[in-house]
Amino acid sequence: MKQVVLCMISLRAFYLTDDYQCTGNIQVDFPKLCALLDIKNAPPVHSKTTEPERAETPEENEPRTTTLWMKPYLHVELENKSQLSCKGLRINGWKLDEHILQVLIKLIQQLNRLQSLYFWQAGLTDAMVMSLSNTLSLGCSLRVVYLEGNPLPKHSYHLLLSGDSVITHLFLRNNQIGAEGARLIGSALSTSKTANKNLLFLSLAFNCIGDAGATYIAQGLRLNRTLIYLSLANNQIGDSGAAHLSKILGEFPLTHEEIVERRKLIFEKLEKNIGSDLDEGLTLSENTSLVKPEPKPEPKPDVKKKETAKKEEKPEKGPANKENAPKKGAQKRPKSPDKPPAAKGGKAAGKKKPAPVEPPEEKSSVAVAEPEVELVNPLLDPLVHCKDGQVFLPGNSFLVYLSLAGNHITEKSLPLFLSSLEQQTEGGLLRLCLKRNNISPDCELLNKINQLLQLRDPNNKPAKPETEATENEENK
Structure with a gap:
């Protein structure tokens, strides 16, 4: 019943605001849209050009947990001093209703420069x-979304990761996300048939995901080849959950469902290649084997036509006809316009040496383009191999x-991480943050992991102990 009411509210808001043309100035558009929907006590708009302070490393800072609703303001981040350069909208600590959300959706659709949307303890619901997810699938310019301190009963956060979503950075801190919400998010990241292709940065810090989540x-990370940053800090994760995360960094066996999907993709690719070969002139016989078509016999020359052509070419006798007669060799060029006459040695033969190279170039370009298509789906990775009766990716x-x-990981998980990291030969993890776990800083395996990551990323330098720092200062 509640969803029906929300749909009716959305339709009413759509018809009331459909005729209004936004100017791009939030100071003007927001009050007018609120007036059209008869919204009383609409929050004022506060614009500024400086960006608010945000944590660059979310796992290192404690989240704000206050539940007091602040005085409502719609904070607008401007790219420059112009009111038409809105690049971000922020709602901090005041509760939204359905009417205000419809106004924001109308603005989001019209703001061409809008890049980020920030909701902190805004009282959002699943509806x-x-x-919001339906709006983001319409091709707007929004790329960064903060949804922090907004627990949802039905865990609808995964809707922001749909196949049509254009979000590249998603922050879902402090939302009480448990195992069920993590399951939906993992399925949105990838399954054997689908995968998110836009999300680069995902923060799930300060939730209660646990080992199951x-x-x-x-x-979800098995077949996802887009996400490069993932924060699972402070989520009550132990050695069991860490073991599953470490396994996907190294090679792992495919499941039965993934093997079936891989075979389908290979079969579809073969059918596509066969179809392209048919377009180039190949035909299928009754037993579905490829057979090259036999070359068509060249038509026999018509003797009568040749004789008539010769008669037409013969000039009439007489002195006048001798002047108008064509010179020798003039009649031979039209007969073979595509093939020049054969040269007889000397310079003419030298000009004919370079062979045509167009066909080989066309074949090579096709051969280079095919692997790029194959690598779109990880199941078609050419490095897939069989070992001990299993298919490994x-x-x-x-x-x-x-x-x-900030989890409950112990030193038991370190051998798995080290083994998986050593298997990564190209690309791979550059930073692994295990602070505030049940791991000693002097652990030998932890030092090996840090050394391996430091070799990959020279900028990832470990902090020097205080004793070494003081000795260096004294020497100076």
């Missing part, structure tokens, strides 16, 4: 997130940063 997230080497800080 509101659904409306970490397993679902690891499942190379691990996820696109994930660059993984934060597991």
Whole structure:
């Protein structure tokens, strides 16, 4: 019943605001749209050109947990001093209703420069997130979305990761996301048939995902080849969840469902190649084998036509006809316009030496383009191989940063991480944050992992101990 009411509200808001043409100035558009929907006590608009302070490393800072509603303001971030350069909208600590959300959706659709949308403890509901996700699938310019401190009963956060979503950075901190929400998010990241192709940055810090939720997230990373940053800090993850996350970094066996999907993709590719070969002149016989068509016999020359042509070419006798008669060799060029006459040695023969190279170039260009299409789906990775009766896929080497800080991981998980990282030969993880876990800083395996990552990324330098720092200062 509540969804029906929300749909009716959305339709009413659509018809009332459809005729209004936004100017791009939030100071003007927001009050007018609120007036059209008869919204009383609409929050004022506050614009500024400086960006608000945001945590660059979300796992290192404690989230704000206050539940007091602040005085409502619609904060507008401007790219420059012009009111038409809105690049961000922020709602901090005041509760939204359906009417205000419809106004924001109308603005989002019209703001060409809008890049980020920030909701902190805004009282969002599952229906509101659904409306927001439908708006983001319409091709707007919005790329960064913060949804922090907005717990949803039906865990609809995964709707922001649909196949049509254009979001590249998604922050879902402090939303009480558990195993069920993690399962939906993991399925949105990838399955054997679908995968998100736009999301680069995902923060799930300060939730309650646990080992079961970490397993679902690891499942979603198996075939995802887009995400490069993932934060699972402060999520009550233990060695079991860490083990599943470490396994997807190295090679892992495909499941039965993935093997079936891989065979389907290979079969579709073969059918496509056969179809392209047929377009080039190949035909299928009754037993479905490829047979080259026999060359058509050249038509026999017509003797009568040749005789008539010769008669027409013979000039009439007489002195006048001798002057108008064509010179020798003039009649031979029209007969073969595409093929020049054969040269007899000397310079003419030298000009004919370069052979045509167009056909080989065309074949090589096609051969180069095909592997790019194959690598779109990880199941068609050419490095897939069989071992011990199983089909193995190379691990996820696109994930660059993984934060597991503030969890319950012990030193038992370190051998698995080290083994998987050593299997990554191209690309792979550059930073693995394991701070505030049950791991000693002097652990030998942890030092090996840090050394391996430091070799990959020279900028990832470990902090020097205080004793070494003081000694260096004294020497100076």
